[in-house]
Amino acid sequence: MYKKTTLKNGLRIITVPMKNTRTVTVLVLVGAGSKYETKNINGISHFLEHMFFKGTEKRPNKLTIAETLDRVGGIYNAFTGREYTGYFAKVDLKHFELAMDWVSDIFLNSKIEEQEIDKERGVILEEINMYLDTPMLYIEDLWEKLLYGNQPAGWLNIGRKKIVKKLKREQFLDYLKSHYTAKNTIVCLAGNINARTIKGKIQDYFKNIRTVSPKPKLKVVEKQTKPQSLVHFKKTDQTHLVLGARGYSLLHPKKYAQAILATILGGNMSSRLFMSVREEKGLAYYIRTSSENYTDTGYLATSAGIRNKKVEEAITLILKEYKAMKNKKINKAELQKAKDYLKGTLTLSLESSDAQASFYTGQELLTGKILTPEQEFKKIDEITENDILKVAKDIFQPEKLNLALIGPFKEKTKFEKILKI
Numbered sequence: 001m002y003k004k005t006t007l008k009n010g011l012r013i014i015t016v017p018m019k020n021t022r023t024v025t026v027l028v029l030v031g032a033g034s035k036y037e038t039k040n041i042n043g044i045s046h047f048l049e050h051m052f053f054k055g056t057e058k059r060p061n062k063l064t065i066a067e068t069l070d071r072v073g074g075i076y077n078a079f080t081g082r083e084y085t086g087y088f089a090k091v092d093l094k095h096f097e098l099a100m101d102w103v104s105d106i107f108l109n110s111k112i113e114e115q116e117i118d119k120e121r122g123v124i125l126e127e128i129n130m131y132l133d134t135p136m137l138y139i140e141d142l143w144e145k146l147l148y149g150n151q152p153a154g155w156l157n158i159g160r161k162k163i164v165k166k167l168k169r170e171q172f173l174d175y176l177k178s179h180y181t182a183k184n185t186i187v188c189l190a191g192n193i194n195a196r197t198i199k200g201k202i203q204d205y206f207k208n209i210r211t212v213s214p215k216p217k218l219k220v221v222e223k224q225t226k227p228q229s230l231v232h233f234k235k236t237d238q239t240h241l242v243l244g245a246r247g248y249s250l251l252h253p254k255k256y257a258q259a260i261l262a263t264i265l266g267g268n269m270s271s272r273l274f275m276s277v278r279e280e281k282g283l284a285y286y287i288r289t290s291s292e293n294y295t296d297t298g299y300l301a302t303s304a305g306i307r308n309k310k311v312e313e314a315i316t317l318i319l320k321e322y323k324a325m326k327n328k329k330i331n332k333a334e335l336q337k338a339k340d341y342l343k344g345t346l347t348l349s350l351e352s353s354d355a356q357a358s359f360y361t362g363q364e365l366l367t368g369k370i371l372t373p374e375q376e377f378k379k380i381d382e383i384t385e386n387d388i389l390k391v392a393k394d395i396f397q398p399e400k401l402n403l404a405l406i407g408p409f410k411e412k413t414k415f416e417k418i419l420k421i
Helices: 044-051 062-070 093-109 114-132 135-148 169-179 195-205 255-266 272-280 308-327 332-349 353-367 373-381 385-395
Strands: 003-006 012-017 023-030 075-080 085-092 185-191 228-233 238-246 284-293 298-307 401-407
Touching: 012 195, 012 353, 023 093, 023 353, 044 075, 044 085, 044 114, 044 169, 062 093, 085 093, 085 353, 093 185, 093 195, 114 135, 114 169, 135 228, 135 238, 135 298, 135 401, 185 195, 185 353, 238 308, 255 272, 255 284, 255 298, 255 308, 255 332, 255 373, 255 385, 272 284, 272 308, 298 308, 308 385, 308 401, 332 373, 332 385
Parallel strands: 012 185, 228 401
Antiparallel strands: 003 012, 023 085, 023 185, 075 085, 238 298, 238 401, 284 298
């Protein structure tokens, strides 16, 4: 069973004992992502994450940082999302103090040197180039750009080239001071640990964390009165699209029904859209429907790679399935299958120490409340056929419908004509 402790300075500690593993994961999660940025520093959250691997006083260069855990076969990395940034190390349990020392060192003591910023700038620019050249990835950000427009929620999480080229060391340090603070940070240890002795060690390793109050993010503004579309021209052999509707936030009780609805539509290989679009019509290799929930917004969306000549047909099929969900109640067997799928995938995903760490810290950081897997299962089991019908009727409305598309098309009129539900 997990245990949460909040220190006097506001730092939250979560311990997750796991007896049947020989690994330990140290994860530090901070409330700092692209939604916390302003226009002149868009991309700094992701760029700063890279800079934490360039050197500290104790480990003065990139090689020393990398070799520390390479020498013991550890797994380590970092990640940046819309609403958080995380740093982790996963090691054999006998090396857990090394992992703790390493994570706390890069998190608290990275030098963020000007010369390293200039070197890494080139790496970030090439990462952006790779991202923009990968339609299957880029379409997801174009979808959110369509939904949220010119505000942090609609900007590229990875940043824009013109901004990345201009970022200065002072901006990194200001952002670090404003967001990487005790009240905005969670330290989690998951794995084969003794929870009773861990708290003191974490306090010692993180005793120098900043204690100022973190800057909050701006609230997302959503405005839409009719179906919207975004068509990005690119010469491709396959059109990549995201078609969906605005939905519920991470804090909304209907998020569970939205997740089940997404599973029924396109969550697995026996889902309605996988069968109709791929198996019966052969229009796509990949097609999936997902439910996304942020702290203040959410959506349900179907992503697919479609033959260029069959895009309109695929869109029509997807919309047909959306309409069916809001016009007719599903049966108990299909509902139960979706519930069992969600519970099963969650169970399988939590077998490793790093997954356990992410599960608990993510909830705590974004919602301030932690549900165990069993409590999540109960929420899922409470959903009825009527709940699914009500949610489908609510979100599948013309004024919530959106289509983003990358392909060899220069105008969107023909697509907008079929955006009816």
